[in-house]
Amino acid sequence: MSTEGAQFGKDVFEPLNIEYENAYKHNPFKRACIEKSISMLKPRSRVLDVGCGTGVPVSSMLAEADMDVTGIDIAPSMVEIAKSKVKGDFLVADCLEYQPQGTFDAIFIIYSQLSLTYADVHGMVFRLAKSLSVGGLLVVGQDAADDHVSPDDPHWDQTHSYAEDFNLPFWGKPFKTLLLSRQGQLDFLSSMRLEIVSETLDIFQPDNAVCDPEHQQYVIARRTTNAPVAAPQPLPKKTA
Numbered sequence: 255m256s257t258e259g260a261q262f263g264k265d266v267f268e269p270l271n272i273e274y275e276n277a278y279k280h281n282p283f284k285r286a287c288i289e290k291s292i293s294m295l296k297p298r299s300r301v302l303d304v305g306c307g308t309g310v311p312v313s314s315m316l317a318e319a320d321m322d323v324t325g326i327d328i329a330p331s332m333v334e335i336a337k338s339k340v341k342g343d344f345l346v347a348d349c350l351e352y353q354p355q356g357t358f359d360a361i362f363i364i365y366s367q368l369s370l371t372y373a374d375v376h377g378m379v380f381r382l383a384k385s386l387s388v389g390g391l392l393v394v395g396q397d398a399a400d401d402h403v404s405p406d407d408p409h410w411d412q413t414h415s416y417a418e419d420f421n422l423p424f425w426g427k428p429f430k431t432l433l434l435s436r437q438g439q440l441d442f443l444s445s446m447r448l449e450i451v452s453e454t455l456d457i458f459q460p461d462n463a464v465c466d467p468e469h470q471q472y473v474i475a476r477r478t479t480n481a482p483v484a485a486p487q488p489l490p491k492k493t494a
Contacts, residue, residue: 272335275308277462283454284364284395285311287472290452291360291393292319294474299359302326304349304382305366309336312362317341321360326352349378354385361386364395364472368431372411372418373490375432380485383446386477392448394473397422398455399433401469413488415441426464436471445487448475 278284288311295301297320303313306325313325313336323342326349327333336344345352349366361382367375383392399417403409409417415438421428434442440450452474459467477483 309340
């Protein structure tokens, strides 16, 4: 079900739309991750862009590579822009409630989990990953906690895998954010029985004076067998 974090994300991103697109569309590191993912997929692969925003650059790059694109976002104005600019099926949907229909050959969760709690993200990623085809890719982008959260900060969980409700600057203002550590992100995906096939770490400066540099981590993981996807580890606090 939808949560306060999901609504907060909508309230932040809904008014930004084109401004947000312009600040991030030329990110060479994000684009390189998408290009690498495309190189691992067949034409007409069915792909899902979670938190698609205006569709640029993730959905647009996938569509230009002849992928069958579905994009979801909680912000209606961004979805309308995506529909007008990118070939695909774009829906206004909360990622915490969206139920995949059929299977996907790739699922992209690129900076669309920031305002959520770990419990939100755990449940969302587990549910979506179950719809991956054998050989399908799960592609994740985030700011790693290592670069922002001191080792003794109380926002860490007991395993030091993630920090939640951490105030990270975004668009010149504090933004309550979920951050996994670099290893925590890798372990999270591996614990689902996914194979890590690529990881990149880079620093990106968005094209807007109010934005701070971002320490970005992009990970591509693959579902290699038809064995059921396992629940990610660590479990959320309330079920641990």
